[in-house]
Amino acid sequence: MAHETIHTDGTQDPMNVTNPEHAQRHIVTPLQYTYVFGTLLLFTGITIGVAYIDLKWANPVIALGIACFQATIGILFFMHVAYQSRLIKITIGVGFFLFLVLVTMTMGDYVSRAWGMW
């Protein structure tokens, strides 16, 4: 994908290896935004449609899957993370990871309560 780039610094370092905290600045084009916009709308439609079909346990899984997909592209392009420094990618990762810790470890308690004491 070709998009114009403004180099505010001399170092050409797209993988930001030498300085993981810095990424050169990209401008996402309206065209890309439109693609993303379309996709988001499309998948909203899909998620509603699927909800009316009985797929037993698969329903919530699909719904969440779609939501996660939408969130991902939203974060990557609307929020420019695709072009951000590794630092910011990691930060976001940590956020979601910790949310998962909260959910899984607490749920672990509730689920295993039913097992009683061996």
Place this chain on the structure above:
Amino acid sequence: MDNALASTGLTTQPAPDPHPHETAVHAEHEHVALPQHRHHFETEEQQREAGSFGMWLFLVTEIMFFGGMFFAYLLYRNWYYPAFAAASSQLSVPLGGTNTAILITSGFCMALGVWAAEVRRRKMLVVTLILTTLFGLAFLGIKYDEYHEKYELHHIPGNNFNVSQFVNPAAYGIKEEPLAPDMAQKTQIFFFLYFAMTGMHAVHLIIGIGLLFWLTWRAHRGDFSSGYVAPIENFGLYWHFIDIVWLFLFPLLYLINRHPLH
């Protein structure tokens, strides 16, 4: 220049503008206007990246904030699935779907706004910001309508919460399995979570709209038409984050079980 932060940079580096202290103080007190460069940053690049990094950290705290409620939802949905299914079927998918579309659109406008700022088009920026605001308001309007309906049905959790619609749906012309009384009581928990989560989301929207007015005015003044994008960009992050929260809320709250099992 940016190597000021590079772990390897050893080159000495005089501060770009060593103010006399008095002016330094003023530089600190005046609003982030042109020259947007704050004296305590080495470079403008450094300032921009610090800004967006800070914004992201803030959004991470938001994740944890909503996380608590998402977990409560997960727990009670597993405990009282029938109640959740029945209650969720009382929410209007058309309205919810429309709202989702509206919010996505407003997000799209915001994104265009960021682009407009990047390429320094003042008029376009103002227009997109206004559109963003309008879509945001539309969302709130529809939300208000939904809340109002719930209010009239006595589905607001609390003392005058009324479960009769779930115990005896037929009487209300609803084609749903009736819930046993004790399970019907649990719909209250669903509605609480519904109001808490969407309410918290709405609060964030309202704050966002407040900021939008301010930004629009400043954009109109031309603050962001000279390469100074940070405020627009960071607000964009906030706005998109709200959208994304909604993208989860919508299926979780509206679409639990739309195919009554027979």
Place this chain on the structure above:
Amino acid sequence: MSAAIGNTIVSLPDQSTAQIPRHNYINNEHGLLSWLLTSDHKRIAILYLISITFFFFIGGAFAGLIRLELLTPQPDLVSSDTYNKFFTMHGIIMIFLFLVPSVPATLGNFLIPIMLGAKDLAFPKINLLSWYLYMIGGTLTLTALVLGGVDTGWTFTTPLSTHYLNTHVITAATAIFVAGFSSIFTGLNFIVTIHRMRCPGMTWFRMPLFVWAHYAASLLMVLGTPVLAIALTLVALERLFGIGVFDPTKGGDPLLFQHLFWFYSHPAVYIMILPGMGVISEVISTFSRKRIFGYTAVAFSSVAIALFGFFVWEHHMFIMGVSSYSALVFSLLTMLVAVPSAIKIFNWTFTLQKGSITFETPMLYAFGFMGLFTIGGLTGIFLGSLGMDIHLTETYFIVAHFHFVMVGGMLMAFLAGIHFWWPKMTGRMYPESLSKLAAVTTFIGFNLTFLPQFILGYLGMPRRYHAYPPEFQVLNVLSTAGATVLGFGYMLPMLYLAWSLKYGAIAGNNPWQATGLEWQIQSPPLMENFIETPVMDHEAYDYEWLANKTRNEVTTVG
């Protein structure tokens, strides 16, 4: 530099000629407004210092009243209601208004930018905002107090707090909510600053351990506090609308609150202790003229604590009917989180080896910290070990344990830091002999207060008891006696530090001959800290570098 080999490293400029630098952050501007609207991290630090001291003494007053009531087994001093409000206020104020912001908001605020060679924190205005948030939180707490108090205990246990009390729970919850955001913003500011504002050459492994510790603590603040916020919001909503999310009769689960609350409140104890550990690293290194033994180990152990800190919250709920399987898991993780602290202790100890040790006041406090924190940490193992926890939890043993960590650990570290950096913050020295006296008094008083409580705990005296069986009286008397000594020990610094503001000896740039960047600039520092951006060309705690530097008399006095 005092050439003769004395028992001190203090080297002050010639008092007859020396004077406080003409330009510095204190006299840079005048008038109350210039303080209330400042965005200079140093001034904000001072604002914090004043306000947390204020709240510390309020919280301390409540502690005094509690101990006074417990002097006798009978509930004779105050009514049960009042007593409950006392310990609730003591808890809320001490934890949310003193311990959490204590070191980070004062010393951290003051020093982190300087230690990194930056002019200020990344977001000066947000820094000021977080002070105002803190003050709003504090005011709300006092409001709750004035309106008639709140008696939930600082843990807000549901359904007690939601359905069975008619005190000002919501006010207090709001107060904590707001204060919480203050610490979120502080943490956020630190993280961004540490990532983004390091001066040239200041690599991660050249940062002082003080900064590492604050980095770890900030992570906890930013990631943990929002969960507390939402938990308290739910409590408030439950009270307002009775929506039953924590109410068993409506199908809610009270344990859910416990999970959310402790998910923050366990990491919170690391928020409280980590910055203190940072202070200790600086002090120990300076007064043994040696680089911290195993710098990287200490640095990483801070991060490890921050990481593990998020995986152990359920050990506050072992007897609360959680699943025994997850109890096992959390108990195991609790044992793991204890290890990094042990690592730190031993590294500090071995820093002394082959050092050249002097015993100024900060060092004495640091020694106090090492001893008391070791006890506090090890007694934590009692409570992490499932079977033992059953008997010990909710008794005075747990009270003694966390006071050893929080007061014996954090407060000692705080005082160590205040004394250590007092010359830098004010430009004047504190009176050495008096402060030594204070340090010793505090140490004795502390042990007298809290050692008996371990025994009380094992004897089974429950915490938060207004009246207790007479056979527990002797130990309680001892504890109260100790509390009196302790109180005296804390009064002293207040007085002589205030005195030193006017009469203290001029400190000069580097009274301790310490290596940190903050000691290479004038004290009190300039508005902008540095005249020109420094370049870090040596490791942290490099005393040879300092020796050369002083030999060549290259100093940057403004």
Place this chain on the structure above:
Amino acid sequence: MGLSPVLWQFLVKWLHSSSLFPTEASGISPYVDALYFFLVAMTVFGTALVAALLLAFSIRYRREKSPVATHVEGSTLLEATWTIIPLAIFLVAFVWGALLYFRIYNPPANAMNIYVVGKQWMWKAEHPGGQHEINALHVPMGQPVQLTMISQDVFHSLSIPDFRIKREVIPGRYSTVWFEATQPGTYHLFCTQYCGTQHSGMVGEVTVLTPEDYEKWLQQSTSGMSLAQNGERLFSSMGCNSCHNGTAAARGPSLAGVYGSKLTLTDGSQILVDDAYLRDTILNPSKHVTAGFAPIMPTYQGQMSEDGLIDLVEFIKNMQSNYRVQQTLVTAESGEAAPTTPPPGTTETGKP
């Protein structure tokens, strides 16, 4: 001098009550104390070690002695040592503690059951024979006793330090703890979870009696009706028997001998019927409907006190046949209680 009497009193008190450990009055106490001593030893050793090192270094390397510090970077070996050794000790504490935990919380099969209801601010013990006590608990010596506890309002926590046991008493859920008293006497019973104004007043006395004395006590303090008999009354007055009567036309499942059996629910899942399950089905019937029945049972949430629920649970537990249920069904019209109540103090009701 005026202080001396006070001082004297203080010393006397000190001598009288200078115990460092509570008495070991239960079977588990020695095991708990063993772990405690181990941990104390660990603490003392650890602290002594650190203190000794600090002292030694402070003397050996004080500035007068060693004017110049020699630079030491660190030592991986040492780091490893003080990582692994503490970890090892902590893991011992973990395993030991875990074993103890399950020992304390898993009641033996032959434990006798006593119900405890916590409410602001009192303890109410209910013996199967119908003996009720407030802020007191009488138990036989040398006999495992299981407490099935529930709170009517907020979290409480039942703690008997001399038995080394403690367990949260939770609203809306049974929690259990057991002990075997080993020596007669009276011991403290505390509420250790802060539960409101009179928290410190929520204390009681546990009296351990020899089995004979215990029997005597049971005889004296009987209330005439066993829990099961109260339960039986409720069962008819609440109209449970109109559905759960084991007749062919019954709309509810027969409850005879249901306790301890495995039920199959409408969703096909299997569930073991215990006290907690019985209580929950009365309050949230539709959460688990027995296979082959419709979810028509109304909820009794808010209509029955925890005591009432305990009575019912106890009744259903001991219900061997539907004979007496059908009896009560018949006599229910004539408004009187069921005939022939067996002697109190025993837990059996209706003989087939």
